[in-house]
Amino acid sequence: MKYEAFVELLEQDINNGRYDQDGKLPSEDVLIESYQVTRYTLRKAIAFLVERGQLYQVQGSGIYLRRRAKKGYFNLDDTQGITSESRGINQNVETKVVSLEEIQFKDAAFVPEGLSLSPETILYFVKRLRLLDGKPFVVEHSYYIKSLVPYLNHEIVEQSIFHYLKEVVKLKFGFADKIIRTEKLTQEVATLLELKKDDPTLVIIDEAYLSNGALFNYSKLYYHYENSEFFMHATMK
Amino acid sequence: MKYEAFVELLEQDINNGRYDQDGKLPSEDVLIESYQVTRYTLRKAIAFLVERGQLYQVQGSGIYLRRRAKKGYFNLDDTQGITSESRGINQNVETKVVSLEEIQFKDAAFVPEGLSLSPETILYFVKRLRLLDGKPFVVEHSYYIKSLVPYLNHEIVEQSIFHYLKEVVKLKFGFADKIIRTEKLTQEVATLLELKKDDPTLVIIDEAYLSNGALFNYSKLYYHYENSEFFMHATMK
DNA sequence: CAGTGGTCTAGACCACCTG
DNA sequence: AGGTGGTCTAGACCACTGC
Numbered sequence: 091m092k093y094e095a096f097v098e099l100l101e102q103d104i105n106n107g108r109y110d111q112d113g114k115l116p117s118e119d120v121l122i123e124s125y126q127v128t129r130y131t132l133r134k135a136i137a138f139l140v141e142r143g144q145l146y147q148v149q150g151s152g153i154y155l156r157r158r159a160k161k162g163y164f165n166l167d168d169t170q171g172i173t174s175e176s177r178g179i180n181q182n183v184e185t186k187v188v189s190l191e192e193i194q195f196k197d198a199a200f201v202p203e204g205l206s207l208s209p210e211t212i213l214y215f216v217k218r219l220r221l222l223d224g225k226p227f228v229v230e231h232s233y234y235i236k237s238l239v240p241y242l243n244h245e246i247v248e249q250s251i252f253h254y255l256k257e258v259v260k261l262k263f264g265f266a267d268k269i270i271r272t273e274k275l276t277q278e279v280a281t282l283l284e285l286k287k288d289d290p291t292l293v294i295i296d297e298a299y300l301s302n303g304a305l306f307n308y309s310k311l312y313y314h315y316e317n318s319e320f321f322m323h324a325t326m327k
Numbered sequence: 328m329k330y331e332a333f334v335e336l337l338e339q340d341i342n343n344g345r346y347d348q349d350g351k352l353p354s355e356d357v358l359i360e361s362y363q364v365t366r367y368t369l370r371k372a373i374a375f376l377v378e379r380g381q382l383y384q385v386q387g388s389g390i391y392l393r394r395r396a397k398k399g400y401f402n403l404d405d406t407q408g409i410t411s412e413s414r415g416i417n418q419n420v421e422t423k424v425v426s427l428e429e430i431q432f433k434d435a436a437f438v439p440e441g442l443s444l445s446p447e448t449i450l451y452f453v454k455r456l457r458l459l460d461g462k463p464f465v466v467e468h469s470y471y472i473k474s475l476v477p478y479l480n481h482e483i484v485e486q487s488i489f490h491y492l493k494e495v496v497k498l499k500f501g502f503a504d505k506i507i508r509t510e511k512l513t514q515e516v517a518t519l520l521e522l523k524k525d526d527p528t529l530v531i532i533d534e535a536y537l538s539n540g541a542l543f544n545y546s547k548l549y550y551h552y553e554n555s556e557f558f559m560h561a562t563m564k
Numbered sequence: 565c566a567g568t569g570g571t572c573t574a575g576a577c578c579a580c581c582t583g
Numbered sequence: 584a585g586g587t588g589g590t591c592t593a594g595a596c597c598a599c600t601g602c
Binding site: 117118119133147148149150151152153302 | 567568569570581
């Protein structure tokens with residue numbers, strides 16, 4: 091059994107409360123027996139859930155459920171936009187497209203530090219406002235490299251772009267770098283967020299790479315400081 | 328050979344430019360041969376460096392160095408204070424202790440959501456201002472649970488508390504949860520950061536757990552919005 | 565000291581990229 | 584087709600926790 095499938099199965103059982111009375115899972119030996127998986131598969135799945143902060147392991151003792159697992163936050167590790175980020179709570183996501191155009195790399199308003207592309211490289215440039223339950227949540231300024239993302243139109247951009255890239259264009263995502271900071275809002279972004287110039291904003295600069303290491307998208311995201319909190323889990327090594 | 332030791336060895340070779348001409352590492356088979364490690368040890372070490380964003384792997388192709396790896400940022404995954412976070416750049420860290428006192432849990436100014444402790448639980452409460460190259464960088468409001476952190480004094484708190492807990496008290500750290508958001512500054516914190524009331528601030532609420540899952544510390548950190556940028560690396564699953 | 569998770573070995577086969 | 588990384592097997596032993 092592939093470990094991804096086993097992760098889902100295990101996650102279901104955990105979420106259905108199968109292990110709630112103990113607050114911990116059975117030992118690895120018992121899990122191996124009851125799910126009929128090998129230790130490799132089991133530990134790979136457990137490691138995934140540990141990374142996500144749902145479980146923790148104590149050597150010599152057992153595998154424990156995290157109590158008070160965080161809900162209702164956007165997870166900084168989820169790199170695929172609001173739709174999947176907001177799982178755990180049911181919220182209505184709306185998207186307003188401010189603009190969609192093709193530009194050349196040399197005309198981009200901002201560029202990731204150290205990124206070298208030919209000045210004539212064609213990029214899609216998308217500005218969107220996204221709302222959660224009717225409240226302005228984030229303004230996105232996103233660039234997509236056209237040689238890797240060959241087609242975007244208004245209709246696609248009104249939905250989840252990443253969903254389209256994954257399911258339709260069949261891009262294989264690899265990893266993302268993010269820079270997080272706080273700024274004062276410009277008038278342009280403040281208007282969209284229904285805030286005032288110089289109000290605070292949480293800014294995330296996001297660089298997204300395919301599994302082959304090629305950058306296909308970079309974005310600057312301005313979050314409404316009152317409507318957005320992010321969560322992350324880290325191991326202390 | 329333990330994989331932690333091998334990580335260090337491999338990291339040294341990478342940082343010394345041993346693999347720069349190719350931009351990639353040799354294949355796993357070659358690495359196994361040249362470093363005399365087993366595939367398990369090799370892949371565990373590689374996985375660690377991939378998680379940190381220093382390498383990426385492409386199935387069927389190879390193990391590549393990340394170019395333009397980020398330097399000069401604070402890594403959100405590093406959970407052990409400024410001293411180790413700021414590696415990569417040499418900056419002078421100063422610490423000014425604003426206050427150090429023992430309080431009861433019921434008198435704490437803030438409490439992590441869902442945390443249940445007896446109201447009489449004794450906590451150390453530490454307020455510190457930390458400066459980088461003489462510039463105010465972060466104001467920390469930190470609580471330590473005395474039953475797990477039995478002793479703190481002014482001298483310790485002027486240094487790296489985590490270093491003390493790790494090396495002297497021999498606590499074994501496990502994991503940390505963080506919530507990241509933006510707020511407007513209160514007058515009290517603004518004064519310490521040499522900013523004005525209502526200026527933006529990046530806030531991180533940090534909960535730190537021992538390897539046995541016990542919470543030993545939680546903090547609210549107010550970062551100077553002009554002097555602090557954070558970096559993180561994520562895999563897109 | 566019994567039982568648990570962590571590391572390690574030595575293989576095999578699969579999935580994917582590249583020439 | 585050959586070579587690369589990804590998954591998987593079936594063990595063994597080590598390190599730690601808790602009774």
